[in-house]
Amino acid sequence: MSSKTYEIRDPIHGFVVLSDWERDIVNHPVFQRLRRIRQLGWTDMVYPGAMHTRFEHSLGVMHVATRMFDEIVTRRHDFLKSELSFTDGGLEKDRTLVRLSALLHDLGHPPFSHAAEELMPRETPESKPYRHENYSAAAVQLLMRDVIENHPLNENYGLKARDIADFLNGRGSLGRCLLWRDLIASQLDADRADYLLRDSHHIGVAYGRYDLSRLLVTLTVAIDPDTDSPKLAVEEGGLHAAEALILARYLMFTQVYFQHTRRAYDHHLARTVQELLCNTETNATPGGNGTFPPPTDRGNVEQYLAWTDWRVLGAVEAGGGGEHGGILRARTHHRRVYETREIPHEEDLTFAERVRQALAEEVAFVDTAKDSFYKFDGADIPILRHPDTATERLESLSRLSAVVKGLRPVSQTRIYVPYGRREEARRIVEDLEREREALE
């Protein structure tokens, strides 16, 4: 069946093209909800341009994942068919699976994206909290099955909602299709490729920019000798483009996502939503200890998805959210009075403990902004050296790039006090710092 296509204007990629089927999915209320989930929470309190949503990001991820897929298939078509037994029909179906999975990968974000993720419940007290990916997969299976499975354009593919959920969860039942999962879940995936450029564009910084075009034309697939399985890789001509993406992420985290005022608003927002979840006036079915309902059945997922930025903002505007809702309304966020270096030394941490003790009851909260900007070992980005020659082989990016190898994890601890106590607290910290200098 031929399909009409539709173009959506995008500030990063020009046009994002949708099929009839994809347009129906985008029009589904569960996807439209993403228009009401901001990409960067309350980052606009620092960077006023940060008002974009998960809706446009999801379209962008689908666009980039498709370009990645197409580049790889074009470049390695013979290899995929002869060495890995792909067929043209199979590749076409995989392309559709990649597009839909990329489009739907963020369905399960809570209000204001990551800020409220700490309110995710656990299946058991010992297990890890659910993650937004779990809600995305549940929403696909429980609420979008009809629009995914019963479209005429799906007759050729027979895709199931479960296939997409399994792809998002990384379950092995999909077999060889999982080769493509790195396009939406790896250190070089379409998700990062899109959000770095998009966030930079909207907030007006250049930290997240890198050479996407170069990266795209150097993506490839090769056999990993360690596991004897195919793996997505970058030809060595794209090594510096891959480096640039890693560095872009490092700079965006240190300059934007870990910015101290932004972190304070994440704290206030999480406490506000927690209060709203506990309060029967704002939540008809309050869960235990102010957590979201688990993604275990249709009713729970519907309740969860009913939480959007609009609902939270409406409740806060109406006077809800308790103490922290009031702080959001008045913009009297807690103030940072001390922070360690981004990569602290032992004496920094020891001094931070002294500050914490000296401030005692003045302290409102302590935050540690922590991330490793490059995952080594199994997640290392494979670089294909000497492609199309007898000496072709895979090597890890971290072994070839001194820049990547030298990236240290950031673990910056900050101490915040209430707005009204900031002057007194700063005096206490200054006294301690003078004492320390005198001792040195």
Added chain:
Amino acid sequence: MMDSLPIPWNRYGIIAELACRLKGASPQFGKTALQKSVYLLQALYGVDCGYDFSLYAYGPFCSDLLGDLDTTGTLGGVQVHALGWGLDGYQIEPGPRSDAIREKAKAFLDNGTVQDSLTRLREDLAVSRPKTWSYDRRLSTQTGTWAATAINPLATNLRVLSSRSSRGSPPKASMLPSQSLRGKGFYRLGDETGSVSVHPSPQRTQEQGNRTRTVRPRVQRLPVRWRSPRHVPEADIGL
């Protein structure tokens, strides 16, 4: 409000301590061995390091532990070197501030259970390795060497068994595999009384025409063909 900062000195301390205890005895003490040994400390010996492991392509894996290793390195508690010589992998050694970092975790490390567990980990997993592997010859020519390749299957098997049992409950000695793994390239477990030791499966010979070749014991690996290394998505911050 908490009285102290949430700085995980105990975690940094145990990493520094393992690097000290396994220096020399284990030239192969690298990132994979660290993952498996901390997993075994928690799962088998009951040392609460607070890590939450997922099953990964190479066995139990915890991204927080990898992050803490990086931080311990930054603090000078350990030094992490790439192996070089064309070999993939890393070697973890005590760092210049190892004593200071372990001092921060003194109360935890001096605990009798932790001390006993660290000793048992070192002793129980001492294995006799054949000298025929070229990889081993480069790194260790001694028998009785503690090796990541021996600890991997044990930790992996425990993690698999743990996930098959009730969610989150620690594995029991009776759950440890023995007979079922024999002859399948797995390492066997010496006894099932709770004191665990591992031994490499004996070498076998195989007839090939008029030649006989020695088949070396194989390191157990999960069936990863067509499987993503991230069956359980790790907590990457995806913004």
